[in-house]
Amino acid sequence: EAGVAQSPRYKIIEKRQSVAFWCNPISGHATLYWYQQILGQGPKLLIQFQNNGVVDDSQLPKDRFSAERLKGVDSTLKIQPAKLEDSAVYLCASSSQVLGYEQYFGPGTRLTVT
Amino acid sequence: QKEVEQDPGPLSVPEGAIVSLNCTYSNSAFQYFMWYRQYSRKGPELLMYTYSSGNKEDGRFTAQVDKSSKYISLFIRDSQPSDSATYLCAMSASTGGFKTIFGAGTRLFVKA
Numbered sequence: 001e002a003g004v005a006q007s008p009r010y011k012i013i014e015k016r017q018s019v020a021f022w023c024n025p026i027s028g029h030a031t032l033y034w035y036q037q038i039l040g041q042g043p044k045l046l047i048q049f050q051n052n053g054v055v056d057d058s059q060l061p062k063d064r065f066s067a068e069r070l071k072g073v074d075s076t077l078k079i080q081p082a083k084l085e086d087s088a089v090y091l092c093a094s095s096s097q098v099l100g101y102e103q104y105f106g107p108g109t110r111l112t113v114t
Numbered sequence: 115q116k117e118v119e120q121d122p123g124p125l126s127v128p129e130g131a132i133v134s135l136n137c138t139y140s141n142s143a144f145q146y147f148m149w150y151r152q153y154s155r156k157g158p159e160l161l162m163y164t165y166s167s168g169n170k171e172d173g174r175f176t177a178q179v180d181k182s183s184k185y186i187s188l189f190i191r192d193s194q195p196s197d198s199a200t201y202l203c204a205m206s207a208s209t210g211g212f213k214t215i216f217g218a219g220t221r222l223f224v225k226a
Contacts (some may be wrong), residue, residue: 041219042118042204042217048213100212101163102216103160103214104159105159107155107156107157
C-alpha cells in the first residue's frame, strides 16, 4: 500500500513570496489533514478535510493560507505572502472516516522563509 | 494552559533500560489517546492507540491511560538504540471529527 506522498520535500523562499505544497493521501482515505510543525513543537492542525469539504480550519491563518481538496483526493496548501514565522515543516496526513485516530503521515515539506 | 502537556526532554538512557514517557491533558472530552514516533526528518508514525482508560501492550511497548487523573504514559521495555526518536502523545474525540491535539514531543536517546 502506497503511503502519503508530499512534494516538494524542501523549499526556500524569501518573505512576501508565495509557495504551494501538494499532498496525495492513501487511496480510499476520506479524511485529509494539514499540520504545521515548528522546530521543537508537536504538529498543529491547520485544516481538516472530509472528502472535499472542510471539517475544521479554526487554526488556519486565512489572511495568508489557503487550502483546497478538489475531487476529494489530492490537496494543495498555499501560503501567500509568506512570513519568517511560517518557517516550519508542513505535514500532510490521511485517515479513514471512521478511524480518525489512526492517521498516516507523509514525509513533510520543510519550508524556510528568509 | 495548553490542552496537552509533554516534557520535551531530552531523555537519555542506556540500552536495555525501561523508558517512561508521559503526558497530561486538560480536556475531559478526549476519548482516543495515541503515541506517535517521529524519526529525524520523517513524518510521525502511529505506534499505539488506546480508547478511554486502561492499558494496552504491543511487544516492548505498553500504553496506559488514567482518565481520572488526565494522565497517559508510554513504557518501552528493553530499549534499543533504534528507539532513539521523538515520541509524540496525541489525543482526540470522535465528536468534532477526530480533531487531534499533539503534545510537544519528548526526544529520547538510547545509548549503546
